[in-house]
Amino acid sequence: MSNDTIDVAAIRRDFPILAQTQDDKRLVFLDSAASSQHPQQVLDAMNDVYLNSYANVHRGVYQLAERATSAYENARKSVARFIGAPSANEVIFTKNATEAINLVAQAWGRANLGPGDAVVLTLMEHHANIVPWQMMAAEIGFEIRWIEVTDDGQLDLSNLDQLLDGAKVLAFTAMSNVLGTVNPVERLTAAAKAAGAITVVDACQSVPHFPTNVVEMGADFVAFSGHKMLGPSGIGVLWGRMEMLDAMPPFLGGGGMIVNVTRDGFSADAVPGKFEAGTPPIVEAVGLGAAVEYLENIGMEAVRKHEVELTAYTMRTLTERLGDDLILLGPSEPAARGGVFSLAFADVHAHDVSQVLDEHAVCIRPGHHCAKPLMKRFDMNATARASVYIYNDTDDIDALADALVAARDFFAL
Amino acid sequence: MSNDTIDVAAIRRDFPILAQTQDDKRLVFLDSAASSQHPQQVLDAMNDVYLNSYANVHRGVYQLAERATSAYENARKSVARFIGAPSANEVIFTKNATEAINLVAQAWGRANLGPGDAVVLTLMEHHANIVPWQMMAAEIGFEIRWIEVTDDGQLDLSNLDQLLDGAKVLAFTAMSNVLGTVNPVERLTAAAKAAGAITVVDACQSVPHFPTNVVEMGADFVAFSGHKMLGPSGIGVLWGRMEMLDAMPPFLGGGGMIVNVTRDGFSADAVPGKFEAGTPPIVEAVGLGAAVEYLENIGMEAVRKHEVELTAYTMRTLTERLGDDLILLGPSEPAARGGVFSLAFADVHAHDVSQVLDEHAVCIRPGHHCAKPLMKRFDMNATARASVYIYNDTDDIDALADALVAARDFFAL
Amino acid sequence: MAGLEDLYREIILDHYRSPRNKGELETPPAHRTEGFNPLCGDEIVVYVDTDDDGNVNDIKIGGQGCSISQSSASMMSAAVKGKSVEEARQITSAFKRLMSIHETSVGGDGSEAEADDLEIDPDIKLGDLEALQGVVKFPTRIKCATLAWNTLNQAFDEIDEA
Amino acid sequence: MAGLEDLYREIILDHYRSPRNKGELETPPAHRTEGFNPLCGDEIVVYVDTDDDGNVNDIKIGGQGCSISQSSASMMSAAVKGKSVEEARQITSAFKRLMSIHETSVGGDGSEAEADDLEIDPDIKLGDLEALQGVVKFPTRIKCATLAWNTLNQAFDEIDEA
């Protein structure tokens, strides 16, 4: 193995959950795009806090509290380093990516958007990057414009300048959680900047799988979740340019986000405190910090390379084994996509496919994947989505193909 | 030991963190009002999910996802049972109590409050139950009225009817996190109801320590945090009457809270889904469920009895050992208060007291405890707060008293 | 694949492949109601035509979904067509009881747990619908099986309110 | 209590018990700035009177706080009184460097990490202030020690902007 390849067998040993069998079958976990599994190192880091150093953060002078606070703040630094943030203070911990996007849509939006303004979204957004804007549009009365999606699952940028004309916000996903499409982030942020719009990048599907540098991305805000990148549930991240964060009003009010409170009002603390009201997800942040270190040890270039190879293998194998019976949405070039495969049979519903796959201990997800406008665009109401990560290998893909064949045959007329 | 007393030594064995020593001294943890420690049972429940049954909830048909979903939903049922909620669907998981109160202030508030309206708070509120209302008052233009606090730390209800006259909301804490005062919840909710105001109870300090029945409380909304009741960080609860929750707009938008999304808008899911946008704190909810079961096994009547006894012992001991040198805020009757002791020396600042106590391995918290308006009322800028829970005993209180004597002597002129 | 045969009984696959009462009715006089399974995206459209005496004169089903939701809708349409609204509601309650609603948990969705507490006429026979009993062992699929029924109930409620 | 003697040197306790330059100045001509430590509630009020040549003619300190924040404020007032604003800023930078700001982490608060990167004149002597060096071993107390200094800096900034 060379330095830039990854040792899947060694990695799998770090993930206790993957060692289990289901009805004597090896568990084949292909649902990391929904939520990934956890290496022992992440669980150990969290248990260590609970067993040795737990206390509320930022408020005590005793040693447990000092240790908990520095563990929490070190996690912020690890995340900042992982995404190339100029300052750790630009990293705001939220409960998930959804809260992060709502924070921008609501706090920045209420302060900066008015009736007659326009927000540009793409038709391949996750509901997390649609509904918050629709809620604000209903409240404020601005227009939502849509970047369309082509038949092969790419953004249709032919009328981008026109869509951005007069827009205040461009919010888009770095990678589609349905199609696997990797979007041209830098091109989009540059176009938005030229048009005077701020950019919000939903990086839920990219940060776990690609080397990330928020400065190079050129975005104003970047949101992602810990639970899709080996971290625990209950933690997400909003990164924002300090200038933007500084100028924005807070989102949630409470303890830890103030400098002073009187009967007459409050003054908000400096960033990031301003956006972290209440007791934060302390141990979850520490877990995410450990996840980031685990990924850094593997190397994100190597992660990406592994996934491109596995994507190519998956596409080849599914075509060989199922041919025209199976539809695969999204770009046909493996290097242009992430390891997310939305599959559909003409005559078997995704829900039924998943059920048969479960009998083969193959875990995939049926449904609209929280992207109903995109599903409608492709005239579908559900796909069966398989997705890969660092612990998946070609054996998993072979098992997927076997199970898909079985599903087709089970429902054959 | 009779049935309604608790076996502190046995309980302590369940809390691995309490077995540690600091410079060869037994760790004396007296900061549970900020955040409590965790029994092994809670850590085991969470590890079990990560090691055996982790997946995103509500979206998969495979067995891991089914198990994770039912663990998550069972936690909702456990919490509902613990607080006497008529339906588990009235239990909404948030990231902390602060988010829960913001949810009400923002989502209910924007839909129901207008300029000229009034919201009544008490002067002993935590910032979490002040700042969200101040933010909305600034946005909407309603008035905030204050219930004053008497010298012995009780609510001054002499002008309650007048304050409630024309008010739309009464938001108050069930127990002060600074004074320990236990407020007359039922009297307050009844008065509010008679005046046509809804009630929001901040139960952060009461749910962990008292038997709770939300129906008997008579409130419309009740908020509390998991991390103060043996649960993990990253999880809080909003309970609301179904009628209220049903009629309210959502707070955060995204996946999991919709029934349908089109380009033109979305329709919200039924409660509780409507208020749980994005991937929830899955494992944290399971941890909270285990914490609730741990407390149920001990029995909340027994917990309360233990704390009243320990409170009486603490007040007696501190008076004996420190006499007039030490000021103790709050009610003088142990049965009228919870186990929270805000202490002040005339000449030694709380921060310095805490520092000396840390040298004695006694963990307490100095500061304003996120209740600056209350501190101002008592003309203080900080107190040293000690707080007890099920794992504390008279030895801990003796150690506290020893350390306080040492602090006084160290700074004596 | 022992478990699968429990779920996918032959009669279910038959209704899936050859759905009864598929189509649309003119509105008005018929009433149209949409139902969604928010988890998986299944959509059901129920067209129901009731007369002044409270009878279900005609019913048609549209939408897309998995074998369970589609076959359940198909069987439902056959079971309630020509019955009184009152009987149709009784059948719905009996079917939900078959799905163990009230006893087992479904998770996350308020509506299921709030299933009505009608006294169910012991004479109600579910017939073919009993084939769906296997669904109970697959908790997430219960929502698929009940989607059409919840939508029908909603349609009746809307007609009552109009 | 070995650690405690490191933190609470005699000179610190002396400044805490007998604070120098405690009080108020008339505003205007003096400038008044408030600082808060959001974590513990300490408040500092700095009154500073600068002349047209940019000298700190007078300085007074108000507010309440712990021994570290109060003694640091007291020593600061003695150190900058009569100096030029430029020198006072230099002393501030030197003091923050003593507190290891930039090298150690303080946690949570943006302001600390953004400490200015002034070239510090090697001739600056901190004198008594060196007694506060022990604070570095108690990370949460660093905020106590720097509160007055951050407030003074803010006062200078406000005067510059006016």
Ligand SMILES: Cc1ncc(COP(=O)(O)O)c(C=O)c1O
């Ligand atoms: C009375 C009271 N209300 C609200 C809170 C806020 O809780 P959290 O920080 O978990 O949101 C606390 C605890 O800090 C509290 O004691």
Ligand SMILES: Cc1ncc(COP(=O)(O)O)c(C=O)c1O
């Ligand atoms: C592209 C994308 N955006 C947003 C989200 C929402 O993330 P979360 O549920 O963690 O808030 C997801 C995952 O569900 C996603 O894939």
